[in-house]
Amino acid sequence: MENFLGGLQELMTWGTFIIIPVGLMLGIIVGSIPGLTSDLGIILCIPLTYGLDPIPAMLMLLAIYCGGTYGGSITAILINTPGTSANAATLFDGYPMTQKGQAYKALSMAIIASTIGGIFSALLLLFAAPQIAKVTLLFGPPEYLALAVFGLSIIAGVSNDNIFKGLIGACLGIFVSSIGMDKLSGTMRFTFDNYNLFKGIPLIIALIGLFAISEIMMKSQYNPKTDAASLKSFSIDKQKITKEEFKRCIKPISIGSLIGSIIGATPGTGGGLAAFVSYDQVKRHSKHPETFGKGEIEGVAVTEAANNGATGATMIPLLTLGVPGDGATAILLGALMVHGMVPGPTLFVEQGNIMYAIMLGLIVVNVFMYIMGKYFIRFYAKITKIPYELLATMVIVFCIAGAYSTNNAIYDVFIIIGFGILAYFLRRMNFQLVPILLGIVLGPLAEMNFRRALVMSDGSYSIFVTRPISAFFIFIAIASFVLFFFKGNKGKRKKGAQKVESKA
Amino acid sequence: MKIKYNSDIISGGLFAILAAVIWLLIPSQIQTMETTAVTAQTIPRIVIGGMFIFSLVLLLQGLFMTPKKSVYIDKAFFQSEKFKKEMKSILFAAILIVFCFLISTIGFIISSLLLVVAILVFYGARKWYYYAISMSTVALVYFIFKIVLSVNLP
Numbered sequence: 001m002e003n004f005l006g007g008l009q010e011l012m013t014w015g016t017f018i019i020i021p022v023g024l025m026l027g028i029i030v031g032s033i034p035g036l037t038s039d040l041g042i043i044l045c046i047p048l049t050y051g052l053d054p055i056p057a058m059l060m061l062l063a064i065y066c067g068g069t070y071g072g073s074i075t076a077i078l079i080n081t082p083g084t085s086a087n088a089a090t091l092f093d094g095y096p097m098t099q100k101g102q103a104y105k106a107l108s109m110a111i112i113a114s115t116i117g118g119i120f121s122a123l124l125l126l127f128a129a130p131q132i133a134k135v136t137l138l139f140g141p142p143e144y145l146a147l148a149v150f151g152l153s154i155i156a157g158v159s160n161d162n163i164f165k166g167l168i169g170a171c172l173g174i175f176v177s178s179i180g181m182d183k184l185s186g187t188m189r190f191t192f193d194n195y196n197l198f199k200g201i202p203l204i205i206a207l208i209g210l211f212a213i214s215e216i217m218m219k220s221q222y223n224p225k226t227d228a229a230s231l232k233s234f235s236i237d238k239q240k241i242t243k244e245e246f247k248r249c250i251k252p253i254s255i256g257s258l259i260g261s262i263i264g265a266t267p268g269t270g271g272g273l274a275a276f277v278s279y280d281q282v283k284r285h286s287k288h289p290e291t292f293g294k295g296e297i298e299g300v301a302v303t304e305a306a307n308n309g310a311t312g313a314t315m316i317p318l319l320t321l322g323v324p325g326d327g328a329t330a331i332l333l334g335a336l337m338v339h340g341m342v343p344g345p346t347l348f349v350e351q352g353n354i355m356y357a358i359m360l361g362l363i364v365v366n367v368f369m370y371i372m373g374k375y376f377i378r379f380y381a382k383i384t385k386i387p388y389e390l391l392a393t394m395v396i397v398f399c400i401a402g403a404y405s406t407n408n409a410i411y412d413v414f415i416i417i418g419f420g421i422l423a424y425f426l427r428r429m430n431f432q433l434v435p436i437l438l439g440i441v442l443g444p445l446a447e448m449n450f451r452r453a454l455v456m457s458d459g460s461y462s463i464f465v466t467r468p469i470s471a472f473f474i475f476i477a478i479a480s481f482v483l484f485f486f487k488g489n490k491g492k493r494k495k496g497a498q499k500v501e502s503k504a
Numbered sequence: 505m506k507i508k509y510n511s512d513i514i515s516g517g518l519f520a521i522l523a524a525v526i527w528l529l530i531p532s533q534i535q536t537m538e539t540t541a542v543t544a545q546t547i548p549r550i551v552i553g554g555m556f557i558f559s560l561v562l563l564l565q566g567l568f569m570t571p572k573k574s575v576y577i578d579k580a581f582f583q584s585e586k587f588k589k590e591m592k593s594i595l596f597a598a599i600l601i602v603f604c605f606l607i608s609t610i611g612f613i614i615s616s617l618l619l620v621v622a623i624l625v626f627y628g629a630r631k632w633y634y635y636a637i638s639m640s641t642v643a644l645v646y647f648i649f650k651i652v653l654s655v656n657l658p
Contacts, residue, residue: 051653162512164562168519171555175526175548182544187536189544190529213600220596221589224627389627393620393638400607400616401645405655410608417600424593429515447547459541 003130003348007356010055016361019056020368023063028372030064031071031083032380033391038068038084040215042331043207044395046338047402054339054354059361061335065328066118066311066365069271070373073110073304074380078103086271086307089279093292093299100295104377105239109297110304111373112241113253117305118366120257121264121312125319126359128265132320133348141452142463144322144344146473148446151323153477154267154484155435163485166435169426173439174446176201183444184451196411203334205403205412206419206440210433211331212399213420216392218427224389236381245297252282252302260309265316267480270326271307278306312362319343319355322445327434333441342445505577512566516559523556596626612657616642 023045030041041064049057072083077094090110097106139147155166179190180200191197256278263274282302283292292299314325315332322344324330336343341351348355373380403416423433457463465471530552536544566572581587599622606615620638629635649655 048653162562162565164558164565165515167558168515168555168562171523171551171558172519174551175555178548178551182534182536185536185538185544187534187538187544189548190526190533192533217593217596217600220593220626222627224629387629387634389624389629390634390637392627393623394641396623397616397620397638397641397645400612400619401649401655401657404612404657405649405653408655410658413607414604417604420600421597424597426515429511431515443547443551450547451542454542455540 003352003356004360006353007358007360010353010357011360011364013056015056016059016364019052019060020063020361020365021372023060024067024365024369024372027064027067027069028071028074028369028376028380029383031068031087032074032383033083033386036083036215036391036395038065038072039328039331040212040395041068042328042335043204043211044398044402046204046207046335047405049335049339050405054341054351055357055361057339058332058336058354058358059365061332062315062358062362063365063368065332066308066362066369067372068328069308069311070111070114070118070304070369071380072307073114073300074107074377075384077106077110077300078381078384084271086275086310087303088272089275089303089307090300092279092303093294093296094303096293096295097297097300101237102239102295102297103381104237105241105245105297106300107236107377107381108241108374109245109249109300111370111377112246113249113256113301113304114308114373115366115370116253117257117260117307117309118311118369119363120305121261121309122359122362122366123312124261124265125312125315125362126356129316129320129355129359130348132316136320136344137346137349138469139344140467141449141456142467142470143473144449145446145453146464146470146477147321147323147344148442148449150321150473150477150480151267151442152438152446153481154323154325155438155481162430165429165431169431169433169435170439173436173441174443175439176206176436177440177443178447184448196409199407201415201440202406202412203440204338204406205415207331207334207437208399208403209416209419210423210436212395213416214423214427214433216396216399217420217424219388219392222388224387236378241297249298249301252278252298253305255282256302256305257309260306261313263306264310264313264325267317267323267325270314270328271310274306274310275303278302278309308366315359315362319347319358322442324438324441327437330434330437330441334437337441507575507577508572509575510566510570510572512562512570513572514566516561516563516566519559520556520563523552523559526552527556592626599623599626607658613642613646616645 026045027038027041030036031038042061045061045064049060068084069086072087073090075081075083076087076090077098080091080095082088082091094106152170155170179197181198182189259278259281260274263277279299279302282298283289314329317323317325318329318333324333333343341347399416400413403412406412453463464474530545530548534545534548603615603619606618617639620642621635624634624638646657649657
């Protein structure tokens with residue numbers, strides 16, 4: 001209770017109420033531009049938060065995360081292109097509604113559902129996280145290692161079609177994180193006597209290179225004449241949601257919020273999966289399933305409640321265990337570290353006020369999101385028409401300035417370009433970037449606790465399986481890895497069979 | 505000349521070579537004095553060893569399981585749309601590499617102005633205000649970082 005009140009007090013400053021709308025505006029803009037994602041928005045803005053205290057800094061980044069998740073629905077509804085992967089399911093009914101001349105109605109429902117889902121999720125975070133954190137106080141080095149392994153096990157869930165590519169990516173990430181001075185022994189590793197590498201590769205530099213520069217490189221084959229012309233035109237009408245429609249949507253929004261929160265709290269999943277599962281459930285139990293996919297407002301309501309329902313819930317394993325649920329939360333994990341907070345068991349004890357301020361702030365973020373979403377719909381609609389070539393120049397200038405500002409070193413600019421080109425090659429080879437990121441973020445935690453635990457046990461590896469909590473996390477890490485592996489293979493076989501069938 | 509390949513063969517092969525090279529570099533790049541069982545070399549060895557094994561598995565998958573694409577390297581290939589697109593990506597990477605050399609010699613503002621102009625020319629932008637907006641962004645970013653964040657860009 002003391003921390004709760006302390007957090008509330010720290011939250012209630014003018015700065016917070018300025019920074020949240022700024023973050024939201026940036027998030028919604030980034031989310032509503034096809035080709036830019038909330039992940040990219042967070043990465044680009046991390047350098048801007050260096051001068052801020054941890055609370056406004058994290059709230060700004062969380063606002064970008066939530067705003068981006070909502071903003072992605074705008075393009076999904078208006079131009080049939082999801083702004084982020086979390087909004088893919090919103091296409092099913094969002095775009096048909098636009099075709100029927102109900103774009104305004106769809107956008108309005110998207111903001112209502114997103115807000116309710118987001119607030120539900122934030123409340124769950126507020127009540128569940130401190131309880132989990134109490135249990136995690138019992139953790140020592142073996143448990144921390146087990147947690148890091150558990151975090152790394154979600155690689156299987158985010159490796160797309162080939163788990164070995166995910167594993168290679170994770171190894172590459174851990175290797176990158178090992179560059180520089182070893183914190184335990186002071187030994188230099190892979191520095192090639194270059195003093196710029198003595199401190200290692202800063203996380204934010206790796207992030208900018210891997211995600212932002214590679215994203216721009218991926219679009220280097222973009223042709224403004226043909227690709228821009230393929231964007232469909234749309235018009236914003238003035239049709240409002242009727243009372244009857246709103247009543248119909250209460251149940252889908254509730255289901256979406258609940259399923260979204262549960263799935264969001266499960267590492268390795270994310271808002272995209274939450275939206276698809278919720279949509280499927282609502283459609284299956286609907287009295288009129290035939291209307292889904294043809295512009296059914298309930299379809300927009302459930303998907304948007306679900307993907308925003310995942311936003312707060314993904315923070316539960318992140319803040320309490322230090323395990324990121326998806327790509328965006330892995331980036332937020334890095335951001336927390338940049339601001340001197342190591343997510344995990346001790347965070348609630350050492351920085352309880354900050355934690356409560358962030359969790360309560362997430363509720364405020366969602367309230368502001370409703371206000372900003374409701375009154376600026378037409379403005380966001382115009383953003384979707386910004387040409388990509390113009391965006392590319394803006395993003396790259398921000399990347400360069402952001403990279404330089406991290407250490408005031410030009411060497412970091414070289415690193416982002418190098419990482420960007422490497423990541424571009426990997427993406428072309430169908431590698432996912434999240435496993436690399438997880439390796440970079442969780443690798444040092446895993447190594448440090450692995451070595452500390454072995455010092456504790458006099459070199460005996462049994463310490464990892466004889467301590468119950470450690471054994472439990474190692475077991476679920478292996479179980480989730482195996483589960484994702486077989487699920488992935490099953491999906492692959494299904495795809496292969498479909499290909500064969502379609503060829504036949 | 506006909507070449508059969510897939511992304512698993514290329515990436516598996518390249519990462520296997522990379523892992524082997526890093527493995528050989530470990531003794532010279534991590535000169536530890538530790539006498540304990542677990543040293544500063546342990547995790548890098550596990551990780552690089554893992555990378556080598558996973559790369560070999562990927563390579564084998566690519567050779568025997570994953571469907572391969574066939575490409576004929578002839579005159580028509582070099583004139584194809586696909587080849588031109590790949591060249592565009594290489595050109596874009598070259599622009600970024602040239603920028604790296606420029607920023608260390610002529611500073612942020614001029615090199616970034618040249619970079620944004622190069623990118624717009626790369627995309628074939630003809631509207632003057634695209635150039636104006638992009639160049640203004642460079643100035644804006646410079647002042648945001650200088651005034652708000654107290655970062656003097658080079």
